[in-house]
Amino acid sequence: MRNLLKGERTPMRRSLIGFLIGCGLPPEHHGPWLEKHEELHRSAGVQGIARHRPACWIMAGVEARDHFLRRSRGQHSGIAIADLFHGRGLAVRHARGFLTAAQSQGKPLVVTGDPGAGKSALLARVVLDLEAEHASSGVAIHGHGITRTEVLTAIGSLAGLPAVHDEGQLLRALAGTDGPLLIIAVDALDEAASSAERRSIAALLVTLARIQRIRVMVATRALARDDRFGVGSLLRCLGVDAPDCGNLIDLDTDAYFDxxxxxxxxxxxxxxxxxxxxxxxxxxxxxxxxxxxxxxxxxxxxxxxxxxxxxxxxxxxxxxxxxxxxxxxxxxxxxxxxxxxxxxxDTLPEDRQVLTEVLLRALAYARGTGVDDHRWVRFADVLGYTGISRTEIDSLRRSPGSAYLLQSRPEGDGRLTTRVFHQALADELLPQLGDRREDERALLATELFSSWVSAGLDVM
Known part of the structure; x- marks a missing residue:
């Protein structure tokens, strides 16, 4: 373990998991150790490692390992509770069959459905089951706020590239049929950093899916007001042009509802x-x-x-x-x-209802990993709600039901960063377009919000 922390030697993944279990550490607390393990693999820089190393999975994106662990177990937070994932057997079997088939379909497998339909849970469950079986290597990417460059870097790590300068370099490293099966899974593509990034990532994934030894799985909302499969739609960009396509799992349909x-x-x-x-x-x-x-x-x-x-x-x-x-x-x-x-x-005391709604609305504007308590209070203040303190934020965190509303993570300096638990909740909390633009103009004066805009993150 000392060598792992120092980065001097990387143990086999299964050996590390066995050691952690032997120490009495439950699986939901393995995340930081496995992330360190993945970091060492990413920094190895051994060309062609994807063709020769044992089965290995890499997690990338915001809170990647914790995100996939929680979603795969139907959990709302890092609290160590039972596995809450139930049903969806047909969808799981379809996804596993698609990803492990000897012959590629040459297209990504797309999982879609309304917000809250269970897209992330399905993708995470399949990914972590395959990881546990040690029969394939892959990369699972949390798409929240992700850019195409970050996707290239994550997939490049799977290919053993210390750095990826362009798409051609990555395609050359992954080309051919003599290597092992490689799986690329992207969750929440609809939450990518911007619409332009989202479409660019979709095009990259379609190109990668044409490589014989690569399988691609994407979970995303359709983001279409009218024809979900029309020209220019996100689903069409991912190779899905009809509701009966073999590379589509629509969790809103009778076929997959359980x-x-x-x-x-x-x-x-x-x-x-x-x-x-x-x-x-x-x-x-x-x-x-x-x-x-x-x-x-x-x-x-x-x-x-x-x-x-x-x-x-x-x-x-x-x-x-x-x-x-x-x-x-x-x-x-x-x-x-x-x-x-x-x-x-409505379950809260009357004097807490408005305050809680204000705090949640301010938090809904957060991007990336979220905001610390100081900036959370500042957001609320900029939006016109003065006098809110960190004590009231702590009270919200401890309140009943908040675990399905907030998602917090500790940073290295001891701060907590927090964001709304689910994008669908953020969509519900944010005001109509005109009022939202007024809010965003006010928030642009804050340093953090301006940095998100400069980084190209969607703020609408």
């Missing part, structure tokens, strides 16, 4: 082993849990994020809810992300 899996997921959130609320009562009464999970799934309209927000709020209540009770009203359970957010705010 009602039993959604119910099981809701039940798992209701019975999560966390302090407070009435989760212990639901754990003690499986029949009640099953009834309520069925009601949540029925209202969630195939949306895992809505189900998670609803179940988390119900688990945090002071009393249980029974759909079999004669006074039960299904409308008390949210059916959209906007309703779920509103019902969460």
């Amino acid at each position: 009602l039993a899996g959604l119910r099981a997921f809701a039940a798992s959130v209701l019975t999560t082993d966390l302090p407070g609320g009435v989760r212990a009562l639901y754990r003690a009464d499986p029949a009640l849990t099953e009834r309520l999970a069925a009601a949540i799934a029925a209202r969630a309209a195939r949306n895992y994020l809505v189900a998670a927000l609803a179940a988390a709020a119900l688990g945090d209540r002071a009393t249980t809810v029974d759909p079999a009770h004669r006074e039960f009203d299904p409308r008390t359970i949210p059916s959209t992300i906007g309703e779920a957010l509103t019902k969460y705010l």
Whole structure:
């Protein structure tokens, strides 16, 4: 372990995992060690390493390892809780078959669906299952705020290139059929740094998918107002031109929707082993849990994020809810992300509701890894909400249900950086276009927001 930290010697990945397990460290806490392992591999700079080294996976992007670990287990935060991933068996089998097939289809496998449909969870589950089997090498990229240059660098690490100067260099390193199967997985392509970066990355992935020994998987929203498959649409750019394409998994369709899996997921959130609320009562009464999970799934309209927000709020209540009770009203359970957010705010004391909404709205403007508490307060102040303190931010972090609203990470200097947990929540929190532009003009005066604009990050 001392050698790993010093960078003097890189152990086999499976040896490192075995050592961590032997030390009693649970899998959800392996992230920092595995990231160090990947960093050493990336810096090795051995040309052609992808053809000769043992199976290895690299994670790249914002909070990459933690992001894929959490999403693969259906978890909302770094809290060590049970595996919440349920169902979606057909989608998992389709994706695995596509990525491990002996013959390439020459196109990326595209996973799409509405916000909260479970795209990230599916991609992460497949990726980490393949990584655990040690049968293939690959790179998994979290697309939040990513640029084409960063994608090239990440894939170049897989190819053993210490630096990638252009696309041609990367294609030459990966060309041929004599090397092992290589998998490239990109999550949240729709959240790339800008629309131009998104399209450039899509074109790169389509080119890479034509190489026989490479398989590409992409999870993204369609981002189309009308024809999702029309000329110029993101799905068309990724090689999907019709709803029945063999390289498309649309989680919103009947073919891939798994009602039993959604119910099981809701039940798992209701019975999560966390302090407070009435989760212990639901754990003690499986029949009640099953009834309520069925009601949540029925209202969630195939949306895992809505189900998670609803179940988390119900688990945090002071009393249980029974759909079999004669006074039960299904409308008390949210059916959209906007309703779920509103019902969460309604559970707070009146004096906390406006403050919480203000803090969340200010945070929704954060890009990249997010903002520290000082800048979070500054954003709120610029937007016209003065007098907010870091104490109130800490209170929000500790409040019931916040785990499905916020995502925080510790930085090396001890600071916490925070962003909204899911892009769909950020979309819901941000005002209409005209008001948003006014907010952004005010925020441009802040140093951090200006740096995001200078870096080419979308701020709309």
